[in-house]
Amino acid sequence: MNPDGTVGIVLVSHSAALAEGAAQLAAQISGGTVAVVPAGGTDDGDLGTSAEKVRQAVGQADRGAGVVVLPDLGSAVLTVRALLADDDDLAASVELADAPFVEGAVAATVAAVGGGGVKAVLSAAEEAWHARKF
């Protein structure tokens, strides 16, 4: 791992539009200097998740300091877990976050822009469970 790189973020959603929108929002709020890569929908463009899309997104997001992956719901978690179980190299650079999707994406991206390492970015995402909107 390259300590000088920033942590990348991958947003895995059943919906391509949701993943893209969340990535756009997180990039805007954080100032957009880290990789926030959406991986939404199936390979056919339907609602669902794609291991291949996740693999490509992780590759794009990885700048040498690790990647935090946020799944939206249910089988998005299973897709990422299955992918990591089959690929040790990928698993070595990826942390899977158990976090609310939008809030976690924003918190993780801001933490990455702030220079946080992979564990700090993961914590920022997971702390989103405790953040009240008002």
Add this chain to the structure above:
Amino acid sequence: MPASSEQAVKLDGDLHARPAGALAVAAARFSASVSLSAGGRRADAKSVLAVMGLGATSGQLVTVSAEGPDAGEAVAAVAAILGRATEVGT
């Protein structure tokens, strides 16, 4: 270098998502702990969600406080962002 520092800023615009993000990113660069207080509530300035959750609006007085070796610089940087929150916009 002061171990603790504090400054109040009167907002001339609501504390929207983008300034909250810029503020959290700026605060994260300091080793000092940095917090915002407004309307009787307090938020960790390094947490973008906590800053947004403060719900600080135009005209409100927000107090920036920091504790740590670089507290003075941290407060100055965060207060400067609060001061231009209106320019940053939504």
